[in-house]
Amino acid sequence: MTQPVKWSWNEALNDTLFGIRKHLHQHPELSFQEHETQKYIEKILDDWGIPYQTITDTGVYVDIEGAEDGKHIALRADIDALPITEKSNVDFPSQNEGVMHACGHDGHTTILLGAVYHLWQHRDQLKGSVRCIFQPGEEADGAAEQLIQAGVLTDPQIENIIALHVWPKLPLGTIGTIKGPVTASCDDFVLKVHGKGGHAARPYEGIDALAITHEIVQALKFLETRVLDPVKPHLIHVGKVEGGQSNNSIADEVVVEGSVRTVDHDMRKEIEAHFTRLVKETAERFGGNVDIEYINGHPPVINDDEITDQLERSASQIVGEDNIIDLGQPSMGADDFGYYSEQLPSTYFRLGISEDHETTYDLHHPQFKFNEQAIIYGAKIFTQYALDMLR
Template sequence: MWQWENNMTEQLYRIRRHLHQFPELSFQEHRTCAYIIEQLKAWEIPYKQFGATGVIVDIYGESGKGLHLALRADIDALPIQEETALPFASRQPGIMHACGHDGHTTILLGAVYHLWKHRSQLSGMVRCIFQPGEEADGAAKQMIEQGVLRNPNIDTVVALHLWPYLPFGTVGIKSEAMTASCDDFVMTVHGKSGHGARPHQAVDAIAIAAEVVRALQFLATKRCDPVEPVVMHVGRIQAGTANNIVADQARLEGTIRTTTQHLREQVKQDFFTFVTHVVESFGGKVSIQYADGIPPVVNDEHVCNVLAQSIRKMIGTDAVYTLKSPSMGADDFGYFAQEVAGAYFRLGIRKEDTNTYDLHHPKFQFDEAILPVGAKILTQFAFDWLTEGVEIT
């Protein structure tokens, strides 16, 4: 079977450090795309540019027909000023790889190299997707609409994410819901302005907004099944012009997250009814913009089982954790998992002897020794899934 090339480890470190120094925001990853292509050309691996900044690599096995697998990595960065003091810290002011996408990209490149080199042992095909714009809603959806899962039709898709809440080198995975959906709202409460000394002559939009925030917590805890996780969060309020004027408008922005499509639809319907009733009961009116965003990532049980076997084979039987609950964060991999059987797993980066910062933190970083671990897992899974052709039951 295939073997890891030890000299590839240092190459992965070099690749990751370059990517980390030149992060790019969603749909602006032109330099990143060019650098990925540069690596593929150096290894003489054929590729296709997909859209403006995406790249795909199709590796056809030479042992006959079989299933069609996709491996996906996100490549974009975040609008965060880096505070790591790394020698290869971001050179782009206000932009940082604070979510580990530089690691994901590097890991997939390591898998691409080994899958291409040992393609004679594979049946079927593996499509490696370097996806732009994960941090922006709809990037995966756009790629799907443009045919990234067709020609040939993809049967299975897998992705990983570095995770600061698991011990270094371990993996967290579970079937069914892995992450939450992410729907956003903007509402404007309309009242009637007046003097703060005579509130009875006005309709206080700020007071009504406060009631809305309180009511949303009631909606989340008393109108939804308590065994199904749901988040209703107001993260921004804008209102008022002076301390002695009754505000005639209050703008609230927030997010709603669930892990099942059924609850997602129920919450959306209840949200409109509930908010409208609360606002009107206090004499105001409300306009609501509700954006259906990223769906939950729902893992396929059979794919998870095979993936767990591959991980144990590659890095040890004690390396796999069965996660008890989903994350209420979101990942647009959910769009892929909606279309075909998929598995999304967490690769632990927490080390006891160092500070491990959360995703999207300006001091987020990770030990580069995790890069070959992730690449080995993806490569081994592809071989296990495609070498003989795994029957999906």
Template sequence: MKSSIHDKLMPGEELSQQLYEIRSHLHQNPELSFQEYQTCSYIMSWLEKWGIPHRRFGETGVVVDLIGEEGEGRHIGVRADIDALPIEEKTKLSFASKQPGVMHACGHDGHTTILLGTVYQLFQMKGKWKGRVRCIFQPGEEADGAAQQMIEEGVLDNPRVDGMLALHLWPHLPFGSVGVRNGAITASCDDFRIAIEGKGGHSARPQHAVDAIAISSQILQALSLLVTKGTNPVDPVVVHVGKIQGGTASNIVADRVIMEGTTRTVSRETRNKLRQQFISLVKGIVEAYGATVKITYNEGFPPVINDPMLTDCVKQCAAELLGESAVYVLPEPSMGADDFGAFAEQVPSTYFRLGIQQADQPVYDLHHPQFQFDQDIIPIGVQVCTHTVLTWLEKGEKETC
């Protein structure tokens, strides 16, 4: 069973070489969020070369609708993110970024290439399956609201998508393995800004001033207690202050302090509760010391909550292709975030990890200037995605895979 599936879905030599060429080009020509104009054009040029119908979605997105010729059926979406990061590359690869200060340091060049390979495979096999597949090349994952923006513009509609699938290359799993998890797999990511307005004065006469720096220190301590004492210890929460600005001289009481940071949770209920607790706590401290405050709390990415049925489908298909030992059930979610959570809020979805760690190579995390991966992971990703899509379409939502 395993070998026959593997042989059937393994990209041929010609396609594999094309995919390696695509990945190298994308890596050499990265573009930041919502600036992916050349990336968009390049994706469409390959679809045109292969004779695959497609459409531009928004300014820099691309959507491919594939229709099986075996008849009506389920409708699944597959998403790949296409944007890069503002990082100076230090990999010394022969195809390193040509764009100063911009790099594919999160594997999105791999994600895009894998989805293109999946599109090609499914298109070539369209006479053997029924239903629909919507392949979404999404811009702006590293920025705020890209997935949500596409949803609001109807990317899941006409006809409605019934489920969604996405992968992410993962340097913390062995090369060619797959990591799956039911429930939360990534966290929400919300940003906050606290502007404290006190009253300036001379350090020799603090009784005539309201010290914004002292108030900010009280907020820092209280936020730590909020995490350790105000939330369920088995329900992960992060509250991080990453930036504080205030004060002008050693002998002046600061009249203003700006604090900026992020909060992360893995459940929608905790996310909503934390926001209320956060705002109430900060306001209470500031008012108690006679200052005023303006709190800006921006909701970013929601957590990615995996659907059990789709997740089990990935697990089964990966095991059939790669072997049981190559499938890992992840014991805990990542507190990192991905805006694929916006899709998962709308339709049953699953997001899985594709391992790229090699025993004889140093491990560099996502967003590191030396992050890289072996291109041989691309055909493996294509196989897993293709097999999962075809299996899910065949079984339907009311049957287990």
């Protein structure tokens, strides 16, 4: 039987990690603008005497080499913030007006730093290496894909990767896991529906782009509920419709924006094909035409069974088996970790942050906040997983 990895958590580091998180929370930066965040991460690593490398404009990664050859694995944390004005009432609020860590990435970054510190201290126990990736731009499209293209998974070739996300729907001290799909793809669309303007008193002389848009929206609902397999999770959402000049004129152009989500790669392709055909046919049937911009965004995050099993075994040593919760079904939210899960066996788990005595706000809410003790749970789990995988 394989012997458990012997390592100890440095309790004296806790206050340092809490201070790091507070600094990051006070100085949030938007996607691809994380220059000061990058410098701060580098400063912490310099203070600890841990070497690192930069990648793309604002990314950082740390390679921790073990004493012997073995597997090459990766841990990932996202570092960017959101264009949200903070209303959390914490005593260390954002100092960057209109920008907030409303998705917990300040916690994710601190968690990975805590794991880096301990893995560096215990690197003599590793057989192989662990790459710790501080990734910019998760809230924007394509950041993970850019890092992959820049070689973040090569030299050495990474064999598996994990990530976490704080989760207000689970209690503090628990994690949530699932095998298979865990988050959805997110593709965006912009439609420009063209008609022919005219006077509202003589609608037969014009082609009403607003009326055509109504028919397109109804057609998309038909696609969502009557064409696609209802057993496979999917959403087609129209979030913005803009057009028309006045109350007594016929609209000659309407712009429609929305998103499409699914947790299945094949259905993702199927939806796009049906979407394009149906939208064009509907516009033409009513005398108009439409320009379609269909933007492929994040792929779904799909967890590997074996990597998830190992993550659960490692996490059980930190939080206990009873505190590992089956998520049951995927979320229709998205995360660009899907680009990694397309390339490698991976798992993406939820880190509980809710407390009975506190009102817990959802991700991206201006009042979002979490107990800093979640940072310790997350960092310990990351560390335990890496040591177990490379023992």
